[in-house]
Amino acid sequence: MAIFDNMWLTWAGDWGIVVLIYMQNRSNYTIMKKPPGDSDTVQAFLHRKRIATLEQLKAALCTTGTMTVFRRLKKVGYMSSYSHRGKYYTLPEIPEFDEHGLWSYHSVWFSQHGNLLATVKELVEEATAGWTSQELERILQVEVKRPLLQLYQGKDIEREKLFGVYTYFSLSGDKRRSQLLMREKSVFDATVGLPTEIEALSHELKAAIILFFSLLDEQQRRLYAGLEAHKMGHGGDRKIAELLGLDVHTVAKGRRDLFGWKIQRDRVRKEGAGRKTKEKKRRRFSNESGA
Known part of the structure; x- marks a missing residue:
């Protein structure tokens, strides 16, 4: 191939075919770069938005295919929320988890333990004194009665009714006994x-x-x-x-x-206090009454 001022001259071997390509302006050409991969697009989008729904990820990838999105998510690694029915996604490196392994962004909750069922089980197992459903709901910010019942019926956790309220404990015998003792102690301390x-x-x-x-x-x-x-x-x-x-x-x-230190140390009531004992009246029989 020979290059002249404003044209390229090409030929094709023995066939003697000559093609002249006229170029009015040699500077008007573009070197095409390789387009970014879909995985890079997902990562950049989630790092910018922190969390996203499936529909938002479809829009970012310019696709309508659900499986396409999940293939890209699987390639980079992802986490789904345990709140909002798991409809939000993020990257594992984004959350900053608290002491319970939880992270919230715009009231959407994620757990390093996985979905809601796995998270509830882990929290019960690691609890110092077990948890009631009300206590877990304050921590997780979602309703937990169904997952607790599912875990109990599946023999993944134990429960006992204490003071009229179900408290959930580890399935392990030693751990459960320790949790139960700490629960009873915490209740006693609270009453003081x-x-x-x-x-x-x-x-x-x-x-x-x-x-x-x-x-x-x-x-x-x-x-x-x-x-x-x-x-x-x-x-x-x-x-x-x-x-x-x-x-x-x-x-x-x-x-x-x-x-006033008016305390009776050796009796519940003061002497003479309380209900008076009544002597039963005996029926009198006259000497004339017959047997």
Whole structure:
């Protein structure tokens, strides 16, 4: 091939075919670069957007094929959300997970443990004192009753009803016993010091307090109620009375007795207190009555 000022001259061997290509401007040509791969497009898009739905990824790849998108995702590696029915996707290097292995972006939640079922199982297994469904929902920000029931029925976790509420534990015997002991200890510790507002108590804690209160004798109940009422300050007598089902005067008396050191250490009631015993009347028979 010979190149002249404004034309290329080519020929084809023995056939003697000559082709002249006239070029008006030799500078008007473009070197085509190799287009970026689809995988590079997916990575760039997700790094820019952080998370994306299937439809958004289709638009980024200029395709309508679902399998095309998943082939590209599989090639680069991806994670799907456990919230929003798993409809959001991200890259493994993007999330910054918290102590539970969770990450949220614009209220969309991801877990390093996988989907919701796997995440619930992992959290229960690693819990110090087990979890109730209410506690797990506060952590995961989604409804968990169905996955908990599915895991329990599938014998992947255990559960026990404590203070009227199901608490979920590890399937491992040693781990479960440790979790159960810590749960009982945490409930006891919580009853020692109540928050200043009864409304701040969870249903589980209220049930635990009432159960603990029911195990005390009469004097201990009165003194315990008085102590907690004192810690609450103004209005404490009424609040504790409503929580424990006591008369407000009983709570006030317990508070006065406790701080006035009017405590009977060797008996529940003061001597002479309580209901008077009644002597049964005997029926008198006259001497004249016949046998």
